[in-house]
Amino acid sequence: MNVGVLAVGTELLLGQIIDSNSAWLGGEMAAGGVDSLVQVKVGDNVDRIISQLDRLLSADGDDVDAVIMCGGLGPTHDDLTREAIAAVMGVDLVLDEAVAEVIRVLFESRGRRMAGNNLRQAMVPVGANIIAQTRGTAPGLICPISSFGRPKVIYAVPGVPHEMKEMFHRSILPDLLERSGERSVIASRVLRTWGESESGLNERLDHVIAELDGGGDVPTLAFLASGWEGLKVRLTAKAATIEACRAQLDEWEARLRVEIGDIVFGVDDDTMESVVLEQCRRRELSLAVAESVTGGLVGGRLTGVPGSSDVFLGGIISYATAVKQQVLGVSPGPVVTASAAREMADGVRAAVGADVGLSLTGVAGPGEQEGRRAGTLFVGISGPGFDEVHEVRLPGLRDQMRQFSVITALGMLRTALDTHLPLG
Amino acid sequence: MNVGVLAVGTELLLGQIIDSNSAWLGGEMAAGGVDSLVQVKVGDNVDRIISQLDRLLSADGDDVDAVIMCGGLGPTHDDLTREAIAAVMGVDLVLDEAVAEVIRVLFESRGRRMAGNNLRQAMVPVGANIIAQTRGTAPGLICPISSFGRPKVIYAVPGVPHEMKEMFHRSILPDLLERSGERSVIASRVLRTWGESESGLNERLDHVIAELDGGGDVPTLAFLASGWEGLKVRLTAKAATIEACRAQLDEWEARLRVEIGDIVFGVDDDTMESVVLEQCRRRELSLAVAESVTGGLVGGRLTGVPGSSDVFLGGIISYATAVKQQVLGVSPGPVVTASAAREMADGVRAAVGADVGLSLTGVAGPGEQEGRRAGTLFVGISGPGFDEVHEVRLPGLRDQMRQFSVITALGMLRTALDTHLPLG
Numbered sequence: 001m002n003v004g005v006l007a008v009g010t011e012l013l014l015g016q017i018i019d020s021n022s023a024w025l026g027g028e029m030a031a032g033g034v035d036s037l038v039q040v041k042v043g044d045n046v047d048r049i050i051s052q053l054d055r056l057l058s059a060d061g062d063d064v065d066a067v068i069m070c071g072g073l074g075p076t077h078d079d080l081t082r083e084a085i086a087a088v089m090g091v092d093l094v095l096d097e098a099v100a101e102v103i104r105v106l107f108e109s110r111g112r113r114m115a116g117n118n119l120r121q122a123m124v125p126v127g128a129n130i131i132a133q134t135r136g137t138a139p140g141l142i143c144p145i146s147s148f149g150r151p152k153v154i155y156a157v158p159g160v161p162h163e164m165k166e167m168f169h170r171s172i173l174p175d176l177l178e179r180s181g182e183r184s185v186i187a188s189r190v191l192r193t194w195g196e197s198e199s200g201l202n203e204r205l206d207h208v209i210a211e212l213d214g215g216g217d218v219p220t221l222a223f224l225a226s227g228w229e230g231l232k233v234r235l236t237a238k239a240a241t242i243e244a245c246r247a248q249l250d251e252w253e254a255r256l257r258v259e260i261g262d263i264v265f266g267v268d269d270d271t272m273e274s275v276v277l278e279q280c281r282r283r284e285l286s287l288a289v290a291e292s293v294t295g296g297l298v299g300g301r302l303t304g305v306p307g308s309s310d311v312f313l314g315g316i317i318s319y320a321t322a323v324k325q326q327v328l329g330v331s332p333g334p335v336v337t338a339s340a341a342r343e344m345a346d347g348v349r350a351a352v353g354a355d356v357g358l359s360l361t362g363v364a365g366p367g368e369q370e371g372r373r374a375g376t377l378f379v380g381i382s383g384p385g386f387d388e389v390h391e392v393r394l395p396g397l398r399d400q401m402r403q404f405s406v407i408t409a410l411g412m413l414r415t416a417l418d419t420h421l422p423l424g
Numbered sequence: 425m426n427v428g429v430l431a432v433g434t435e436l437l438l439g440q441i442i443d444s445n446s447a448w449l450g451g452e453m454a455a456g457g458v459d460s461l462v463q464v465k466v467g468d469n470v471d472r473i474i475s476q477l478d479r480l481l482s483a484d485g486d487d488v489d490a491v492i493m494c495g496g497l498g499p500t501h502d503d504l505t506r507e508a509i510a511a512v513m514g515v516d517l518v519l520d521e522a523v524a525e526v527i528r529v530l531f532e533s534r535g536r537r538m539a540g541n542n543l544r545q546a547m548v549p550v551g552a553n554i555i556a557q558t559r560g561t562a563p564g565l566i567c568p569i570s571s572f573g574r575p576k577v578i579y580a581v582p583g584v585p586h587e588m589k590e591m592f593h594r595s596i597l598p599d600l601l602e603r604s605g606e607r608s609v610i611a612s613r614v615l616r617t618w619g620e621s622e623s624g625l626n627e628r629l630d631h632v633i634a635e636l637d638g639g640g641d642v643p644t645l646a647f648l649a650s651g652w653e654g655l656k657v658r659l660t661a662k663a664a665t666i667e668a669c670r671a672q673l674d675e676w677e678a679r680l681r682v683e684i685g686d687i688v689f690g691v692d693d694d695t696m697e698s699v700v701l702e703q704c705r706r707r708e709l710s711l712a713v714a715e716s717v718t719g720g721l722v723g724g725r726l727t728g729v730p731g732s733s734d735v736f737l738g739g740i741i742s743y744a745t746a747v748k749q750q751v752l753g754v755s756p757g758p759v760v761t762a763s764a765a766r767e768m769a770d771g772v773r774a775a776v777g778a779d780v781g782l783s784l785t786g787v788a789g790p791g792e793q794e795g796r797r798a799g800t801l802f803v804g805i806s807g808p809g810f811d812e813v814h815e816v817r818l819p820g821l822r823d824q825m826r827q828f829s830v831i832t833a834l835g836m837l838r839t840a841l842d843t844h845l846p847l848g
Contacts, residue, residue, distance in 0.1 A: 013460050015451025016648060020442050022465065027439025036437050037472060039465040041446065048461060051486075055479065062475075224440060289720075289741070295727025296713075296720025299741040303719025306790055306822060313744040313753075317713070317723040320737040323776055327738075352747055366730055398730060 001180040002035045004056040004064040008072035008081055009159060010043035021164055030237045031222075032186050035310050038062050044072065049084035053154065057088075057147045065152055066176060068168075069157030075118045077195045080203065082141070086125040088154070089145050092125040095140075099130060103137050131171040136160055140167040142175060153179065161403045184238045187245035187252060192266040192409045194230035198223055201231055204259050212252070216238055219248050228404045229272070230348070233260075265414055272410045273308075279417045280311045285383070288354035289315035290328055290344040293362035293377065297406045313354050318344065324361075327351060334370045336361055338378055338389045345380030345387065356417075357382040360409050364398045375401055378421040379409045386420040388412070425604040426459045428480040428488040432496035433583060434467035437813060445588055446495045451728055455646075455660045456610045462486050468496065473508035477578065481512075489576055490600060492592075495583030499542045499563040505580050506565070510549040512570050512578070516549040523554060527561050555595040560584055564591040566599060577603065590639055604761045608662045613677060616690040617653035618835045622647055625655055628683050636676070641668075645678050651826045655698070657684075688750035689838055696834045697732075703841045704735045704780065709807070712778035713739035714752055714768040716759070717786035717801065721830045737778050739785045742768060750784075758785045758794045760785055762802055762813045769804030769811065780841075781806040784833050788822045799825055810844040812836070 005022045012019045024038040029036045042052045049072070055061040072081030086093045100122035107114035120140045124130065127245050131140030141156040155172050157164045177184065193201065201223060202209075212218050217239065224232040233256065237248040257264060266275045289298045295317055302312045316327050324330040328347030330340050341359050349357030358381055365374025375395060381388045390412055394404045429446045436443045446463040466476045473496070477785060479485040496505030510517045524546035531538035545562045550555065555564030565580040579596050581588045601608065617625065625647060626633075636642050641663065648656040657680065661672035681688060688807045690699045704711050713722045719741055726736045740751050748754040752771030754764050765783050773781030782805055789798025805812040814836055818828045 012447065013450045013463060015449070018442065018444050018447045023436065023439035023442045025439070026437045030438045037467060037469075039437060041463040043461060045461075052462070055485070061479070109692070154529050202777035243844070265789070291720065291723070293727075294724065295732075295736075296715065296723025296739070296741065299720025299726045300718065303717075303743055303788075304742075304823060304826070308719075309743060312719075315720070315742040315746040316740060317720065317738040319723070319727055319733060320776075323738040326777070327775060351751065352744075353750070365726075370638075399728060402728070 001066070001176060001182075002037055002064045003029060003066045003068060003176065004062055005036060005039040006049075006052055006056065006067055006069045007039070007041045007159070008044065008049060008069060009041075010045075010078075012041045012071075013043050019070075021159065021161060024165065025068055025070070026167065028168060028173065029176075031234065032177065032190050033182070033238065034173075034176055034180070036065070044078040044080055046080040046083050046087070049080060049195050049274050050087050053084060053088045057145070057152055057154075059148045059150075066179070067154045068172065069154060069156045070164055073121065073140075073156060073158045075115070075120050075137070076227060079120070082120075082123050082125065085143050085154050085156060089125050089127065089143060091126040093125055094245070095119065096122050096124045096130065097122065099133075099139050102133060102139075106137055131167045133163075135166060136163045138163075140171065142171065184240060185242050185245055186236060186238050187242060187249060188234055188236045189249045190224075190268050191233040191235075191253065191256060191260075191264045192270055193229060193233060193260060193263045194265050194272065194407065195263045196231070196260070198225065198231060201260065205233075205256070207354070208255060208259060213390065217244075217248060221303075228400065228407055230407070231303075234364060265411065271305070272407055272414065274305050276410050276414050276417075277302065277305055277308050277311045279414060283417065283421055285311070285355040285417075285421075286353075287312050287356045287358065288348045288352035290348035290357060290359040290380075291317050292319055292324065292344070292360060293364050294360050294402050294405050294409075295319055297402060298358070298360065298409060301410075302404060313352050316348050318352060323395070336363055336370050336372050336378065337375060338380075338391060340377035341380030342378075342382070342387065342389050345382035349382050355384055356413070358409060358413050360405055362394075362400050362401075362405060364405075366398065371386070374398075377401075377405050377408065381413055381416045383416070383420065386416070388416050425606075426461055426488045426491060427453060427490045427600065428486055429460060429489055430473075430476055430480065430493045431463070431465045431583070432468065432473060432493060433465075434469075436465045436495075437467050445585060446636065447490055448585070448589065449592065452592060452597070453600075455612050455658065457606070457713065458597075458600055462488070462733050464812045467807070468502040468504055470507050470511070471503045473504055474511050477512045479507060481569070481576055481578075490603070492596065493578060493580045494588055497545065497564075497580060497582045498698070499539070499544050499561070502539075503544070504548065506544075506547055509552070509565065509567050509578050511578060513549050513551065513567060515550040517549055519543065520546050520548045520554065523548065523557075523563050526557060526563075530561055552795065555581070555591045558586075559590060560587045562587075564595065566595065606662075609666050609669055609807065610660060611655060611666060611673060612658055612660045612674045614648075614692050614720040615657045615659075615680060615684075615688045616654060616694055616696075617657060617684060617687045617786060618689050618696065619687045620655070620684070622649065622655060625657070629657075629680070632679060632683060633644060641672060643672050644733075652824065652831055653826050654689075654831070672833060689835065695729070696831055696838065698729050700834050700838050700841075701726065701729055701732055701735045703838060707841065707845055709735070709779040709784075709841075709845075710777075711736050711780045711782065712772045712776035714772035714781060714783040714804075715739060715741050716743055716748065716768070716784060717788050718784050718826050718829050718833075719743055719812065721826060722782065722833060725830060734836070737776050740772050740775060760787055760794050760796050760800060760802065762804075762815060763764065765802035765804030766806070766811065766813050767804075768814065771805035772805050779808055780837070782833060782837050784829055786818075786825075786829060788825050788829075791820065798822075801825075801829050801832065803836050805837055805840045807840070810840070812840050
């Protein structure tokens with residue numbers, strides 16, 4: 001099964017929007033065992049859309065089994081995906097009354113007047129099946145087509161990412177798997193790791209990977225880089241039922257944790273900050289931060305998590321030396337030092353009245369500070385009955401160094417809490 | 425002149441990396457008056473790369489005049505762009521001694537041993553011109569080719585964005601313009617605006633746009649959305665010399681400023697935070713922030729600007745009510761109010777010893793707080809001889825609301841400084 005992706009929209013070619021939909025679809029299809037060997041962007045021009053569709057589907061073109069089209073399903077005259085599909089299928093577009101009714105009701109429920117052109121979204125090529133719209137006004141389409149005597153299919157989904165993603169999982173992926181004769185269910189689990197390089201991870205998982213490559217009812221394993229957020233290890237299981245998938249995932253997650261449990265900080269949608277907040281919550285600890293080099297980024301990330309306010313009290317952005325000394329009680333002298341980090345962590349704990357204080361002081365560059373190179377970071381942690389200070393050398397230019405500092409400090413706090421205050 | 429973009433890399437199809445290079449190239453070409461009507465992603469497979477190149481260039485394919493290939497120029501066996509181009513040109517690859525020497529010197533200067541496969545990067549199709557490497561090890565290529573008797577060209581650049589961008593501006597765009605018979609120079613200027621919708625901006629610039637559409641030696645104008653960062657208005661001038669371009673841009677920038685000067689906060693690489701810092705610097709004012717709803721994001725952005733430390737002293741992340749009261753002196757009672765914002769701004773000015781205090785308190789959601797809806801924001805500004813409080817209703821979910829809060833508050837501070845402390 002080989003699937004082409006055709007992203008439609010002049011704004012994509014002009015660089016006004018970056019086409020992240022195709023990449024997402026490619027990743028999801030790969031996890032489902034479906035190949036996506038070619039992905040194309042084309043503008044809002046019906047002839048060019050038709051010609052790209054023809055090319056993707058034809059035996060002397062890319063000869064894909066299916067094309068997923070993203071975008072061009074809106075209500076305006078620039079939205080030409082429906083017309084192009086009908087032309088390639090050699091059929092007419094007809095108004096689907098059921099779809100039209102959903103659109104009318106949607107407008108009424110929002111108390112808005114519906115402009116007539118919204119009914120363009122209810123036009124459907126004869127012979128197409130509808131993917132019912134649940135979030136936006138436009139439905140998706142499943143359009144069977146015969147190409148040189150072979151049955152193929154064109155899918156169309158809106159370009160709005162959350163509509164596209166929902167329709168892909170609800171309708172397109174199951175349809176693709178059914179067409180490929182694949183009756184299995186697919187499920188994934190992501191282990192989030194921090195603190196090991198890709199080659200290091202590969203080495204530590206060497207024989208687990210060998211076992212998985214051996215075949216049988218086992219998941220596949222993939223590493224996904226996510227920049228300074230660490231590496232994701234994704235297990236994808238294929239089985240007759242979702243329960244059987246979960247059993248495979250549980251078994252192999254446990255197997256992986258034996259090898260790399262020390263660097264696994266979370267699962268699936270966990271983030272380092274959500275994990276740290278949960279660790280504090282379970283220990284009934286409140287948290288405060290003292291930030292110099294990061295200037296508020298750590299607090300910004302922690303407060304990005306809904307419900308963080310029961311743990312995170314706040315902090316001091318002590319960018320200037322005077323603020324470190326006067327508000328946090330840091331001693332006179334250099335401030336990119338272990339002792340300054342320690343005093344900042346203690347100081348913010350006291351100033352804010354928190355159980356745990358986390359501090360960061362360092363040099364983001366460009367240029368040195370106090371004779372220390374850009375990339376120098378000190379992290380201080382002050383908690384009930386324990387404290388730690390770490391010195392780290394980070395890579396990167398100013399922005400990267402600061403982002404690395406955030407995740408590094410949060411990662412150190414995670415480890416410190418587990419070490420000093422283990423849970424039963 | 426119609427240019428296709430071919431991004432090469434299996435990691436792009438698997439969604440491990442999002443192809444932002446093509447979008448960037450599309451935007452830059454559009455600014456230069458060059459069409460890019462089709463953009464394709466293909467994996468690291470030499471046959472598929474060749475077939476996509478053929479398709480893009482052939483008269484019964486997309487029939488583009490030029491293809492820009494991104495990626496696949498590295499040293500490993502997966503890097504197949506050079507081989508594919510040589511095959512399409514029908515020529516051999518030969519080692520270019522000058523390029524090889526640059527690679528050797530680069531490794532020596534970094535004190536690293538050069539693995540033999542790095543010399544793959546010095547292999548060049550016979551007849552190709554080199555775009556000298558200045559940042560990475562791989563050079564770019566300019567490869568003339570004849571397709572059905574018409575002269576065409578394939579460009580190849582590394583996939584690393586900063587290498588790609590530098591080579592595009594230094595060599596590819598000038599070469600494209602020369603091939604298109606275009607002897608002009610192109611220059612752009614971006615006016616950054618905040619506080620007006622796209623349709624509002626369109627309306628206010630209605631007759632300026634009409635004048636520009638009238639033709640003559642005038643720039644083109646485009647609106648570029650940049651999410652919560654406001655709208656960019658880009659002028660692009662084409663003229664015989666760079667001086668003539670600049671004269672056009674100066675004239676029409678002034679013309680635009682007559683209409684929308686109130687919402688233009690900066691030019692080109694200016695950001696709202698760099699502009700606010702510069703405003704304070706010119707008035708010799710120091711700045712502090714008190715953040716509740718944004719939890720440190722404002723401080724994080726301000727300190728992202730190199731050299732911010734001469735203006736920005738720091739601040740208080742007063743997420744918990746107790747911190748607002750104890751550290752900032754906010755009166756007991758509700759904290760999502762105008763008076764709390766005022767007290768926070770005054771409080772942080774005093775606590776940090778700054779000339780200007782900026783505060784934010786609001787509801788990010790999900791859910792209400794103190795009976796106020798998610799999206800409610802109060803901004804307080806306290807300066808020498810003036811203070812302001814604003815109430816705003818912002819759209820969006822938690823993350824969007826918080827990002828909008830940051831730019832909104834900084835934008836208000838910008839306006840307040842200009843209003844209360846105008847510069848001579």
